[in-house]
Amino acid sequence: MKRNLSFVSVRKIIAFLLAICLCMGLVLKSSVMSIAAQEAPIYKIMVNRAANCVTVYGKDANGEFSIPVKAFVCSSGREGHETPLGTFKTSNYYEWRLMVDGSYGHYAVRFNRGIMFHSIPYYTKNAGNMEWEQFNLLGEPASLGCVRLACADAKWIYDNCKPGTQVVVYDDLENPGPLGKPTELKISEDNSMKNWDPTDTDPKNPWNQVRPTLYLTDKNTDEVLRLPLGASQEDIYKAVGLMNATGDICESGQYTINLSGRYDLNQQGIYHISVCGVGLFGVRTEKNMMLCVG
Structure with a gap:
């Protein structure tokens, strides 16, 4: 009798332990799936080699990368050093990276062996020692195979595109991308600030002396950009100056304003966007804002 009771007790203990293991397994699986979801890339990068334009896409409601959120002018590989076509994934990230020619790239992101996104080359690991002539080549082939970007754009990829982000390099000379091809200012040889990237937000950057500032024209102090449903470009200029x-306030025609990010001016809602303004000197300023449509 005692043996039977002992056997029943053992079975209950085993069943209890199995139940605990099952629960722990489910919790662990849920945790792993949650971590994987957090680490999953949220952007896809399309590099139009022929047009020297990069477009970044975000996910739509179906999880497809169909929403263009950013566009950058770039310099792909020059003749004899063409950036390879194909589909790749980002892997290693470097704040500074020594290049094959002895120069340094700022905010470098590897996506195909020795091919990376990075800034305009620098002579040394010093933000005030940029090869300024190379900055003026943005928009045309100029690199040894990498995809060069303005410093702010390289930093955006470095900060926002997680390891494993898909990168597609393709050719389409006729269509740079759905957001068009941005332009950058040209630096003159006699410019005393020429060795700094004008887009670099480093506090020591002398370009900050001529960098404009964005402001909202309404009286609210919550820094929320409010636009009506179906807003036009004119509405944007009325809301942001x-x-x-x-x-001094820039007059109409003296500047440009562009919004980027995942938003829909024809859909009521609240969105997180980036607002970019470019003044008379061609120097850009950017600010993250909340957009309220409707």
């Missing part, structure tokens, strides 16, 4: 470095 630009001040020059001396604090």
